[in-house]
Amino acid sequence: ENAMPVTExxxxxxxxGTAAFADAPLPGAFFSMxxxxxxxxxxxxxxxxxxxxxxxxxxxxxxxxxxxxxxGQNHLFIAREHAGKGxxxxxxxxxxxxxxxxxxxxxxxxxSLETA
Numbered sequence: 078e079n080a081m082p083v084t085e086x087x088x089x090x091x092x093x094g095t096a097a098f099a100d101a102p103l104p105g106a107f108f109s110m111x112x113x114x115x116x117x118x119x120x121x122x123x124x125x126x127x128x129x130x131x132x133x134x135x136x137x138x139x140x141x142x143x144x145x146x147x148x149g150q151n152h153l154f155i156a157r158e159h160a161g162k163g164x165x166x167x168x169x170x171x172x173x174x175x176x177x178x179x180x181x182x183x184x185x186x187x188x189s190l191e192t193a
């Protein structure tokens with residue numbers, strides 16, 4: 078049920094910003110790829126309870142350099158109209174707690190000012 082809104086948020090950053098590294102909008106299959114990438118790691122879609130729509134999604138993963146196993150990497154994308162309202166901090170705090178429970182000592186975050 079979150080596939081379309083998560084993909085739309087991610088594609089907005091591809092088409093209108095620099096926070097996503099793809100050079101063209103991703104197809105609907107992106108969500109399935111995301112689920113595969115996050116297997117074994119926490120991932121969240123934040124839903125605006127009053128409107129019932131996804132406003133943010135985030136996930137934790139292993140750091141790309143596998144020799145640093147104690148490191149994790151977090152990823153966060155917020156619907157533009159909700160940026161700057163503190164929602165990102167809530168997700169980062171949740172992912173930080175999850176990382177500590179998983180034994181990660183450091184979290185590497187790639188943060189764009191567009192999502193701050």
